[in-house]
Amino acid sequence: MDKLFTYDVVAQDEHTHARAGVFHTAHGPIETPVFMPVGTKGAVKGITMPQLESLGTQIILGNTYHLSQRPGPDIIAEAGGLHAFNNWNKPILTDSGGFQVFSLFDTVKLSDEGVAFTTIREYGGQKVFWTPEINMDIQQKIGADIVMQLDQCPAYPSPRDFVERAVDYTTKWAERCYKAHTREDQTLFAIVQGGMHMDLRLKSLHELQEVGDFSGFGIGGYSVGEPHELMFETLEPLVSEHMPKNKPRYLMGVGNPTTLVRAVAAGVDMFDCVLPTRTGRTGTAFSSKGRMNLRNAHYKRDFGPLDPQCACEVCKNYSRAYLHHLIGQKEMVGFTLVSMHNVYYLINLMKEAREAILAHSYKEFVEKWMSSEAAADY
Amino acid sequence: MDKLFTYDVVAQDEHTHARAGVFHTAHGPIETPVFMPVGTKGAVKGITMPQLESLGTQIILGNTYHLSQRPGPDIIAEAGGLHAFNNWNKPILTDSGGFQVFSLFDTVKLSDEGVAFTTIREYGGQKVFWTPEINMDIQQKIGADIVMQLDQCPAYPSPRDFVERAVDYTTKWAERCYKAHTREDQTLFAIVQGGMHMDLRLKSLHELQEVGDFSGFGIGGYSVGEPHELMFETLEPLVSEHMPKNKPRYLMGVGNPTTLVRAVAAGVDMFDCVLPTRTGRTGTAFSSKGRMNLRNAHYKRDFGPLDPQCACEVCKNYSRAYLHHLIGQKEMVGFTLVSMHNVYYLINLMKEAREAILAHSYKEFVEKWMSSEAAADY
Numbered sequence: 001m002d003k004l005f006t007y008d009v010v011a012q013d014e015h016t017h018a019r020a021g022v023f024h025t026a027h028g029p030i031e032t033p034v035f036m037p038v039g040t041k042g043a044v045k046g047i048t049m050p051q052l053e054s055l056g057t058q059i060i061l062g063n064t065y066h067l068s069q070r071p072g073p074d075i076i077a078e079a080g081g082l083h084a085f086n087n088w089n090k091p092i093l094t095d096s097g098g099f100q101v102f103s104l105f106d107t108v109k110l111s112d113e114g115v116a117f118t119t120i121r122e123y124g125g126q127k128v129f130w131t132p133e134i135n136m137d138i139q140q141k142i143g144a145d146i147v148m149q150l151d152q153c154p155a156y157p158s159p160r161d162f163v164e165r166a167v168d169y170t171t172k173w174a175e176r177c178y179k180a181h182t183r184e185d186q187t188l189f190a191i192v193q194g195g196m197h198m199d200l201r202l203k204s205l206h207e208l209q210e211v212g213d214f215s216g217f218g219i220g221g222y223s224v225g226e227p228h229e230l231m232f233e234t235l236e237p238l239v240s241e242h243m244p245k246n247k248p249r250y251l252m253g254v255g256n257p258t259t260l261v262r263a264v265a266a267g268v269d270m271f272d273c274v275l276p277t278r279t280g281r282t283g284t285a286f287s288s289k290g291r292m293n294l295r296n297a298h299y300k301r302d303f304g305p306l307d308p309q310c311a312c313e314v315c316k317n318y319s320r321a322y323l324h325h326l327i328g329q330k331e332m333v334g335f336t337l338v339s340m341h342n343v344y345y346l347i348n349l350m351k352e353a354r355e356a357i358l359a360h361s362y363k364e365f366v367e368k369w370m371s372s373e374a375a376a377d378y
Numbered sequence: 379m380d381k382l383f384t385y386d387v388v389a390q391d392e393h394t395h396a397r398a399g400v401f402h403t404a405h406g407p408i409e410t411p412v413f414m415p416v417g418t419k420g421a422v423k424g425i426t427m428p429q430l431e432s433l434g435t436q437i438i439l440g441n442t443y444h445l446s447q448r449p450g451p452d453i454i455a456e457a458g459g460l461h462a463f464n465n466w467n468k469p470i471l472t473d474s475g476g477f478q479v480f481s482l483f484d485t486v487k488l489s490d491e492g493v494a495f496t497t498i499r500e501y502g503g504q505k506v507f508w509t510p511e512i513n514m515d516i517q518q519k520i521g522a523d524i525v526m527q528l529d530q531c532p533a534y535p536s537p538r539d540f541v542e543r544a545v546d547y548t549t550k551w552a553e554r555c556y557k558a559h560t561r562e563d564q565t566l567f568a569i570v571q572g573g574m575h576m577d578l579r580l581k582s583l584h585e586l587q588e589v590g591d592f593s594g595f596g597i598g599g600y601s602v603g604e605p606h607e608l609m610f611e612t613l614e615p616l617v618s619e620h621m622p623k624n625k626p627r628y629l630m631g632v633g634n635p636t637t638l639v640r641a642v643a644a645g646v647d648m649f650d651c652v653l654p655t656r657t658g659r660t661g662t663a664f665s666s667k668g669r670m671n672l673r674n675a676h677y678k679r680d681f682g683p684l685d686p687q688c689a690c691e692v693c694k695n696y697s698r699a700y701l702h703h704l705i706g707q708k709e710m711v712g713f714t715l716v717s718m719h720n721v722y723y724l725i726n727l728m729k730e731a732r733e734a735i736l737a738h739s740y741k742e743f744v745e746k747w748m749s750s751e752a753a754a755d756y
Contacts (some may be wrong), residue, residue, distance in 0.1 A: 051426075075679060079700070086696075286398060334421070
């Protein structure tokens with residue numbers, strides 16, 4: 001375990017900034033680029049752990065905001081940590097909950113000390129005060145392999161001075177998280193903020209690098225409502241030119257297939273998003289031809305596989321007509337099957353991206369993707 | 379396949395009427411006693427087909443009333459039958475839908491020709507007319523291995539003359555179903571009615587035996603609200619003394635564990651019920667100590683397995699505390715896991731009953747069950 005929390009770049013594409021790597025955790029290696037399904041409350045919605053494993057999942061997420069409220073960090077710690085609690089024995093990453101906290105706009109009060117907020121009604125509408133130290137304590141009790149610093153994620157659009165202040169808070173909190181974090185079987189990632197402003201992105205990155213030797217970097221504050229092209233204007237140079245090459249780069253909350261393919265070309269390694277399960281629960285499937293709304297009546301007699309180009313167990317075993325029937329009838333299994341396919345779709349997309357990088361053909365991979373029917377839809 | 383639709387009794391218990399047997403279908407053998415999970419609309423609620431298989435499921439049910447409305451028999455036939463449509467490659471049984479039709483009290487009109495009813499609003503509230511011939515045509519299109527005759531199932535309590543008339547209709551419809559049924563890879567079971575009246579039960583059975591050589595008999599009209607003891611007053615002598623020994627006996631719609639154990643002692647071979655998945659979706663689990671409502675706050679810090687005496691994958695891998703958390707948070711996976719455990723519980727109960735019969739110790743099995751904490755609760 002002398003490689004614990006190191007990142008090995010095993011291949012660097014020559015024509016793009018894409019790279020294939022391995023990040024080492026106490027629960028095993030993570031091969032990048034990787035898509036990480038989100039188990040917000042300790043379970044990926046509609047998909048059991050053995051099913052996730054069968055889809056090729058390497059690592060799942062948990063969310064500190066939600067898990068801190070239900071069941072609470074002490075119960076998870078008493079259970080022996082989140083791996084023991086939810087029986088997922090591969091790597092887990094917890095988001096700090098910063099993103100969720102700052103979605104509770106009205107109730108949030110920020111001070112030098114920390115952030116005060118009121119939980120959603122489902123969690124009793126209680127007043128909570130988080131310092132970076134409290135947040136680290138919670139995440140250490142939850143016990144994921146990778147934990148994220150408490151950060152401030154501004155909405156889009158936000159005034160420049162608001163984004164600037166968020167960068168300042170994020171840096172200060174990174175420093176306090178870095179000091180407060182002590183678990184040796186767990187590692188801490190910093191989070192780069194700075195909105196759509198290149199200078200603020202670089203300021204954020206450089207300040208975080210001065211805080212300490214983080215084993216990886218989250219890239220937050222994107223996918224918050226801005227146009228895709230606007231994101232790439234700053235994301236691309238930030239990642240490809242400025243972020244350290246020997247650390248994994250994790251683009252937070254992004255799950256759009258085309259964005260994944262393009263972000264990998266810029267040098268991003270890790271992605272997470274609720275998109276595959278959230279759209280699965282509405283009966284919408286990713287496919288090689290773009291999105292398919294399985295509620296649509298024209299699937300009623302369509303006995304072909306969901307996506308003929310997909311090798312997942314859903315596509316191999318069930319027809320569009322059957323899935324249309326299940327979803328129309330609100331059968332839980334229908335939502336499970338479409339969610340499984342969607343999760344597989346993104347996991348497999350990143351697996352194929354990795355294979356292309358290893359084969360020195362990622363540029364062709366991107367070109368092929370960008371001219372596909374799928375890319376036209378996403 | 380010269381054994382197709384024959385029933386081999388492989389062991390007859392000496393001290394009870396319990397027997398172990400094998401019923402042969404075109405999709406493989408069914409070892410009895412057996413519990414059959416219900417996939418009303420072509421899917422067992424919350425449990426995928428590979429999961430059902432992992433639980434030891436030998437045969438699942440489909441419901442003709444529901445499947446005739448959505449997706450409709452023609453679509454299932456075009457898909458290649460229900461096995462191809464839902465990708466379950468072991469035996470399937472379809473109930474005729476008689477039970478559902480006669481639950482639509484207000485709208486049902488019975489005539490010598492057949493039964494007219496109005497579908498539920500979910501299915502458009504349409505007027506439908508079923509003759510036994512139409513019902514057989516639908517079930518032949520659906521293509522289960524075992525189909526049930528159209529019958530009339532009286533509610534409890536019903537006046538004697540109403541039950542008597544239901545027996546008459548059931549006999550007449552059995553005759554018409556018998557003539558109309560032609561698929562050779564599919565077999566037809568008759569259904570014994572007669573409510574809680576011993577003479578009517580025997581009348582029904584004898585009339586059905588005169589209709590033709592059915593390969594098995596359903597026992598309908600129980601578990602319709604009557605006390606358990608009242609059921610056994612007629613069920614026990616009916617099955618143990620009067621029903622043919624060389625045909626499987628299927629007690630319809632019964633899933634209470636104690637009733638299963640006792641009915642096997644009377645000589646019943648097959649059971650189905652929505653109970654394990656319906657209670658699973660409310661967060662209630664069967665267990666060796668009786669029912670457990672996992673919503674109960676005292677499971678919050680209970681890190682032991684759901685049922686320490688159960689060998690299912692849910693009990694082996696997840697704690698009560700985790701299931702309590704998932705169910706409290708309305709996570710789909712929680713309902714799936716409890717439903718899986720409950721289905722396993724009944725499948726395994728019948729598997730253990732079979733082993734006891736083969737070991738000539740079913741009397742001890744019943745005695746042990748009846749003195750258990752579980753029996754006290756069911």
